[in-house]
Amino acid sequence: MAAILCANCSGQYPYTQVKQPLESSGTLLLIMLGKVFLDFFMLQVKQKHVKVSFMGYFCVSLALLDFTLLLSISFIFYLEDFALWGVRFTKYHICLFTQIISLTYGILHYPVYLVAGLDYYMTIAQTSQFPRRGQRLLYVFAVVVIWMSGFFCILKVPAIYEELEIQNRFSPYQCPLYASVQSYSASCAMVLLIGMALVACRKEVISMLLSVRVVSFANQPVLMFSCMSNNNGTCFKWQLLTRLLICFLGTWAPFVLLQIITLFLGARIPAYMEMNVPWLYFINSFLIAVAYWCRCHDVELTEEMWSTDPFVSWKFCFMPFNNENTEPADKPGTVIVIC
Numbered sequence: 001m002a003a004i005l006c007a008n009c010s011g012q013y014p015y016t017q018v019k020q021p022l023e024s025s026g027t028l029l030l031i032m033l034g035k036v037f038l039d040f041f042m043l044q045v046k047q048k049h050v051k052v053s054f055m056g057y058f059c060v061s062l063a064l065l066d067f068t069l070l071l072s073i074s075f076i077f078y079l080e081d082f083a084l085w086g087v088r089f090t091k092y093h094i095c096l097f098t099q100i101i102s103l104t105y106g107i108l109h110y111p112v113y114l115v116a117g118l119d120y121y122m123t124i125a126q127t128s129q130f131p132r133r134g135q136r137l138l139y140v141f142a143v144v145v146i147w148m149s150g151f152f153c154i155l156k157v158p159a160i161y162e163e164l165e166i167q168n169r170f171s172p173y174q175c176p177l178y179a180s181v182q183s184y185s186a187s188c189a190m191v192l193l194i195g196m197a198l199v200a201c202r203k204e205v206i207s208m209l210l211s212v213r214v215v216s217f218a219n220q221p222v223l224m225f226s227c228m229s230n231n232n233g234t235c236f237k238w239q240l241l242t243r244l245l246i247c248f249l250g251t252w253a254p255f256v257l258l259q260i261i262t263l264f265l266g267a268r269i270p271a272y273m274e275m276n277v278p279w280l281y282f283i284n285s286f287l288i289a290v291a292y293w294c295r296c297h298d299v300e301l302t303e304e305m306w307s308t309d310p311f312v313s314w315k316f317c318f319m320p321f322n323n324e325n326t327e328p329a330d331k332p333g334t335v336i337v338i339c
Contacts, residue, residue, distance in 0.1 A: 025077055025094045031273065032070045039063035039277040046310035055116040055284045057139040059277045061147065069101055098177060098272055104150040106180030106271035111146055113186065113283060120291035124308065125298035179268035187259050190286060194256060197245055204242040240296050244289045251312045255282050285312045
């Protein structure tokens with residue numbers, strides 16, 4: 001099916017197929033239940049007082065859509081065969097709905113990353129370009145347009161619709177789900193870029209890690225790294241890259257390691273699982289770091305500037321730590337302070 005889709009759509013919708021028995025609807029239900037729980041858990045534990053952003057609104061919409069899919073397949077799984085508004089629903093629709101969601105999620109990675117990246121690049125050095133209400137409406141409009149465009153592409157492209165019908169007609173006991181090439185290529189690119197940045201800054205990273213000290217700051221144990229400040233052009237950007245790397249990996253290192261293992265094993269994850277809130281927040285932190293590095297000379301040292309990322313604090317990448325009243329602490333904390 002993947003080969004036919006690519007041929008009929010001129011390569012616009014490349015997928016790899018992951019077949020699943022139709023009888024395993026219960027397993028699909030449990031997977032979606034776990035995903036929805038993880039989505040809302042991440043939305044709950046993130047920092048609350050952060051600047052509004054396109055990615056934040058898109059993560060909320062993704063969690064709501066996952067919850068809607070979970071409710072739909074739960075009703076179908078429990079009732080098995082029923083009619084609603086003149087339409088008969090069976091276990092076949094569990095597979096069909098999941099296929100549509102998988103195909104839609106699979107083509108939205110690039111558009112979401114592009115819009116989020118442009119959003120941060122244009123607003124990272126400003127408190128707010130638009131009035132707060134207008135900014136929120138703009139993000140809501142962008143999220144709605146992206147979702148509508150995705151579903152329109154999947155449901156209105158004849159080749160995809162016909163192929164779903166053929167597949168379900170001739171393989172009624174299989175539920176083919178799809179792994180997105182967009183997600184796979186994005187993961188490869190991120191691991192490659194992070195690896196290249198680590199190689200380029202290996203001496204600075206090693207030096208900073210060797211100089212780490214545990215200190216007490218504001219009654220909290222923190223990690224302090226010694227570093228010579230240099231505000232001169234290229235040197236400053238290289239130092240900033242090192243600091244951004246340490247801050248990013250200090251929060252997302254397990255996720256980076258998971259990406260490396262997944263790529264090394266060649267595992268193909270169905271698209272309805274690949275796009276999730278933790279993954280999007282991981283991408284979000286990466287895009288913020290790139291925006292900070294590209295526009296480092298335009299960044300204003302204000303408190304509001306640092307409330308951008310729900311999980312990573314980038315404040316000390318720009319502000320040196322000059323507090324003399326520090327005392328050794330016994331246990332390291334989770335805050336990374338770079339001086």
